[in-house]
Each structure stands twice: as C-alpha cells, then as structure tokens.
Amino acid sequence: MKRSFKHYWNSLGQRYCTIRYLETRKMISIIWKGTATRESIREVAQGLSELIRDFPCGSILNDVQEFHQGPADYLMWSDWNMEGLREAGIQFIAYVLPPQDPIPEPIEGKSLTPDVRFFRHTMDAVEWLNKQHQH
Secondary structure, eight states, rough: OOOOOOEEEOOOOOEEEEEEEEEEGTTEEEEEEEEOOOHHHHHHHHHHHHHHHHHOSSSSEEEEEEEESGGGGGGTTTTTTTHHHHHHOEEEEEEOOOTTTOOOOBBBOOOSOOOOHHHHHHHHHHHHHHHHHHH
C-alpha cells in the first residue's frame, strides 16, 4: 500500500516540509517550516508528483506561513511544472502566506494551468478550495 504522506528533513535534522494527501477532500496539503535549499525544494516537487500520480486529487493547499528561508522563487513554483500539475488533475492551488507578506494578485487558470489564490489564513484557503470543488 502506498503512503499518503511524505516528510522531508534538512541537514540539521529538522523537518522542513510535510506533504499529505487528504482523501476526503481529494486534496494535497503541503506544510513548509524553517529553511530549505533549492535542491530540497526540488526533492519536494518530486515527492508531490509521486503523490499526485498515486492518489486522485484536484487541489493543493500550500502553507508557507512558517517557511522562513528559501529561494524567493519557491512562491511561484518556478521549479515546478505548472502545466504538468493541470495535466495530472490539479485545478486549484491555494497558498497560505505569512502575515507580513504582501498578497499577490490571483493567477487565473488557463486550459493548461491551475487557478492560484493567496491567503493569510488556512481556513480561508480551505474554504475557497471547497467552494471550487462544489462547482
């Protein structure tokens, strides 16, 4: 049986990311904490791809509230294949940002890329994702 979660540890032995498939919501939750290198982020991207391949899912909740140090471009998934996500069934991505960060404009999904929204609170992000799945 395939595991529905993955944990990632940095060189200091601290967990910097947990990816979990939430079966009842058909959603993947990603929680970042502390610090990670670009290579570590790529490792998470690979793990995410594996979970998406192994479990049916339509959305991602990406919580970076406690992610203090990492390459700035992690936010926009530049190392991640957005088109590949849509092809794999991901239609919606909700980011939960730290309170001090500015909220970027939403990114409207195209035929090949997911809709992306940014939030300050996890429950607001989950509510938005739930509404998208009702339509």
